[in-house]
Amino acid sequence: QLFFSYFKDLVGQEVTVELKNDLAIRGTLHSVDQYLNIKLENTRVVDQDKFPHMLSVRNCFIRGSVVRYVQLPPDGVDVDLLHDAARREARGA
Amino acid sequence: MVVGGLREFAHRTGNGSGTPVLEESNGEELMRVQPSVAVALGNRSLESPGTLYITSRKLIWLSDVDMAKGYAVDFLSISLHAVSRDQEAYSSPCIYTQIEVEDDEDEEDEDDTESTGALDLSKIREMRLVPSDSTQLDTLFDVFCECAELNPEPIEEEEEEEEEEHNWVFSADQMVVGGGAEEDGEWPISQSPTSVIGLSIGDEGGLAQPMLELQINDQRFDDAEEMVHESETKDH
Numbered sequence: 001q002l003f004f005s006y007f008k009d010l011v012g013q014e015v016t017v018e019l020k021n022d023l024a025i026r027g028t029l030h031s032v033d034q035y036l037n038i039k040l041e042n043t044r045v046v047d048q049d050k051f052p053h054m055l056s057v058r059n060c061f062i063r064g065s066v067v068r069y070v071q072l073p074p075d076g077v078d079v080d081l082l083h084d085a086a087r088r089e090a091r092g093a
Numbered sequence: 094m095v096v097g098g099l100r101e102f103a104h105r106t107g108n109g110s111g112t113p114v115l116e117e118s119n120g121e122e123l124m125r126v127q128p129s130v131a132v133a134l135g136n137r138s139l140e141s142p143g144t145l146y147i148t149s150r151k152l153i154w155l156s157d158v159d160m161a162k163g164y165a166v167d168f169l170s171i172s173l174h175a176v177s178r179d180q181e182a183y184s185s186p187c188i189y190t191q192i193e194v195e196d197d198e199d200e201e202d203e204d205d206t207e208s209t210g211a212l213d214l215s216k217i218r219e220m221r222l223v224p225s226d227s228t229q230l231d232t233l234f235d236v237f238c239e240c241a242e243l244n245p246e247p248i249e250e251e252e253e254e255e256e257e258e259h260n261w262v263f264s265a266d267q268m269v270v271g272g273g274a275e276e277d278g279e280w281p282i283s284q285s286p287t288s289v290i291g292l293s294i295g296d297e298g299g300l301a302q303p304m305l306e307l308q309i310n311d312q313r314f315d316d317a318e319e320m321v322h323e324s325e326t327k328d329h
Contacts, residue, residue, distance in 0.1 A: 004114075008262040011262060019172060021172065021191075021193070023191075025173075030251065031261045031262055032262060033242065033261050033262075035242070035245040035246070037241065037242065037245075039238070039261075042173065045293050056179050056182070057175035057177050057178075057189065058175075058176060058178065059174060059176065059234075059239065060173055060174065060175030060176075060177070061105075061173060061234075061238045061241060062172070062173045063171065063172050064245075064246075066172040066173070066193060072214075
């Protein structure tokens with residue numbers, strides 16, 4: 001559940017979600033749930049060549065299971081804290 | 094249960110109402126019926142008139158005029174959905190959906206608009222649903238979200254607790270205890286509400302864990318204990 005909690009902290013920030021099908025979508029993180037489904041607002045497609053028809057939608061829902069990466073704002077990440085938490089979680093497992 | 098993208102669907106009840114037959118044994122329920130919806134698969138033109146049936150497991154579109162024509166796609170296969178009002182993207186306001194397709198190869202011309210013969214539905218990656226009443230779009234979007242949430246990835250070892258209250262978090266402020274109908278014991282009080290890292294002691298993955306255990310221990314010196322055994326044994 002580490003990443004669920006982590007993403008909750010990022011709500012309101014600008015992120016870029018890269019899906020497993022290579023599509024990249026940029027938007028404001030509106031909410032996230034325990035399955036890491038993501039709702040974005042003010043989304044726009046980063047790679048317009050691959051999916052030209054999608055362009056800009058006001059909000060979208062992305063299924064957690066299709067997300068490959070979530071690109072975070074560099075100043076939105078406390079690396080040390082995340083590092084510690086991940087280490088603790090690994091220890092627990 | 095076969096999950097694999099868009100497919101033909103023509104199982105209608107025979108009582109004349111023409112509503113789709115659901116898999117009740119699976120617990121499938123009808124969530125919403127939206128009449129007067131046109132559908133556009135991939136690059137193909139809009140097909141109408143039709144009715145959209147949203148069930149707890151899948152989307153079904155049935156033609157109002159051709160009783161043999163209908164399409165269905167499981168929510169498990171819908172990668173994303175959105176309300177599209179961008180007229181440059183598409184002429185009509187619609188719900189845009191992307192369907193997860195097994196990638197055998199990179200097929201550019203997956204949907205043949207020319208040869209109407211053997212259209213391979215399972216290769217369709219985009220589907221647009223255009224209700225004649227565009228004021229319904231936001232409601233439809235919400236219903237899609239609800240249904241997607243009802244269909245998380247199945248985990249083989251453990252059953253997903255789908256009955257558990259679905260916890261959407263909209264702001265970091267929501268992290269404080271008492272913000273929702275949380276069960277006691279799941280959310281120990283946070284002393285630093287702005288930065289909470291959740292920990293879970295359990296199996297791999299972690300997504301199947303219904304219990305969310307938080308531990309606010311900003312102890313960055315934990316490593317000192319772990320490393321002790323290493324420092325003594327090295328000679329050079």
